[in-house]
Amino acid sequence: MSATTRRRGPSVRLRLTLSYAGFLLLAGALLLAVVWLFLLRYVPDQAVTVATDDLGGPGPRSPYLFIPGRSDLWEAFAPKAALVLGFLLVCGLGGGWLLAGRMLAPLGQITEATRRAAGGSLTHRIRLRGRDDEFRELADAFDGMLARLDAHVAEQQRFAANASHELRTPLTITQTLLELARKDPTRDTGRLVESLYAVNTRAIDLIEALLLLSRADRRSFAREDVDLSLLAEEATETLLPLAEAGGVVLEASGDLAVTTGEPALLLQLTTNLVHNAIVHNLPAGGRVRVSTHREPAAALLHVENTGALLDPELVATLAEPFQRGAGRTQDGHAGAGLGLAIVRSIAEAHDGSLSLAARSGGGLRVTVRLPAAG
Numbered sequence: 001m002s003a004t005t006r007r008r009g010p011s012v013r014l015r016l017t018l019s020y021a022g023f024l025l026l027a028g029a030l031l032l033a034v035v036w037l038f039l040l041r042y043v044p045d046q047a048v049t050v051a052t053d054d055l056g057g058p059g060p061r062s063p064y065l066f067i068p069g070r071s072d073l074w075e076a077f078a079p080k081a082a083l084v085l086g087f088l089l090v091c092g093l094g095g096g097w098l099l100a101g102r103m104l105a106p107l108g109q110i111t112e113a114t115r116r117a118a119g120g121s122l123t124h125r126i127r128l129r130g131r132d133d134e135f136r137e138l139a140d141a142f143d144g145m146l147a148r149l150d151a152h153v154a155e156q157q158r159f160a161a162n163a164s165h166e167l168r169t170p171l172t173i174t175q176t177l178l179e180l181a182r183k184d185p186t187r188d189t190g191r192l193v194e195s196l197y198a199v200n201t202r203a204i205d206l207i208e209a210l211l212l213l214s215r216a217d218r219r220s221f222a223r224e225d226v227d228l229s230l231l232a233e234e235a236t237e238t239l240l241p242l243a244e245a246g247g248v249v250l251e252a253s254g255d256l257a258v259t260t261g262e263p264a265l266l267l268q269l270t271t272n273l274v275h276n277a278i279v280h281n282l283p284a285g286g287r288v289r290v291s292t293h294r295e296p297a298a299a300l301l302h303v304e305n306t307g308a309l310l311d312p313e314l315v316a317t318l319a320e321p322f323q324r325g326a327g328r329t330q331d332g333h334a335g336a337g338l339g340l341a342i343v344r345s346i347a348e349a350h351d352g353s354l355s356l357a358a359r360s361g362g363g364l365r366v367t368v369r370l371p372a373a374g
């Protein structure tokens with residue numbers, strides 16, 4: 001509710017009707033005035049009576065001819081003119097009211113849909129029929145906006161449900177472990193502590209991933225020039241021990257590729273991709289290649305790895321939150337399925353994009369395209 005109270009003015013329908021009738025009346029009056037002026041040219045100032053003899057020739061039988069003057073003409077003309085104007089007024093008001101009603105009908109439908117949307121129903125659509133005019137354009141744009149909002153809200157709800165489910169899992173495992181320990185106090189507490197520690201670590205990782213995702217989505221961070229090739233170097237160095245443990249050969253190469261962004265988030269993006277490339281790789285003899293490139297308007301990061309053959313349809317969904325592929329991971333440790341969702345959010349927060357492509361020989365090729373600095 002707005003704080004200022006608005007006075008309700010006359011409806012648009014009434015205003016359109018009045019202006020329509022007004023114009024009709026004005027046009028009618030003008031036309032009658034022109035007719036009047038035209039008629040005046042053939043009428044003398046005063047009425048005259050002429051003897052027909054004066055006219056000469058074989059005149060009518062009556063000896064006199066009466067020629068009406070202006071006042072006679074006015075007496076005959078004025079009532080008819082008033083009648084015509086009255087008729088025009090009635091026609092203008094009635095026709096204008098009907099026409100304006102027909103013209104404005106779509107506005108009612110649009111207002112109704114807006115009210116419903118404001119009331120929380122996003123499934124309603126206007127679906128305006130009829131010709132392609134301004135109202136139709138407005139209604140179609142409105143329907144498009146409702147569809148996007150609807151999809152967005154559904155996605156948020158799905159996300160919240162998935163996140164709650166994922167967060168419940170470590171708590172349920174903890175609960176089970178504690179129950180077992182309570183029933184059997186003679187159990188090895190060392191192993192219990194180990195298990196609880198591992199489960200707790202997973203829960204913390206998951207919450208940190210969720211916080212990171214919301215931070216990237218909010219887009220509220222300072223930006224500076226960042227060279228992707230340096231980030232690639234840093235990420236590969238950090239993850240080299242993991243690659244070596246899995247027998248994966250890790251190579252990094254590339255040109256200077258400078259973009260503008262938040263260094264910590266962009267490092268996270270790079271690390272997630274390299275980490276995925278290592279853990280979702282072949283059980284033995286895997287390879288990962290990280291490279292950076294620059295184009296006139298873009299800085300590119302490619303991460304390519306060997307691995308199991310991937311279904312292109314599945315690949316298209318991998319960046320959705322909590323989406324995990326079917327394959328086993330290198331370290332046997334299932335992730336939360338948020339790695340690529342975080343990468344995509346960070347890329348989009350930097351006005352960039354993430355694209356995934358299954359390699360024909362198995363494995364994945366990931367490209368992050370960010371706007372070039374400057």
Ligand SMILES: Nc1ncnc2c1ncn2[C@@H]1O[C@H](COP(=O)(O)OP(=O)(O)O)[C@@H](O)[C@H]1O
Pocket residue numbers: 276277278280281305307318319323324325326327334335336337338339340341363364
């Ligand atoms: N480099 C990759 N090679 C093969 N598969 C991958 C790669 N990166 C991601 N995936 C697949 O995409 C899924 C989602 O990845 P991600 O969002 O990082 O979640 P997580 O790694 O936690 O499972 C993974 O479970 C995996 O199946």
Ligand SMILES: [Mg+2]
Pocket residue numbers: 272275276335337338339340
């Ligand atoms: Mg991952």
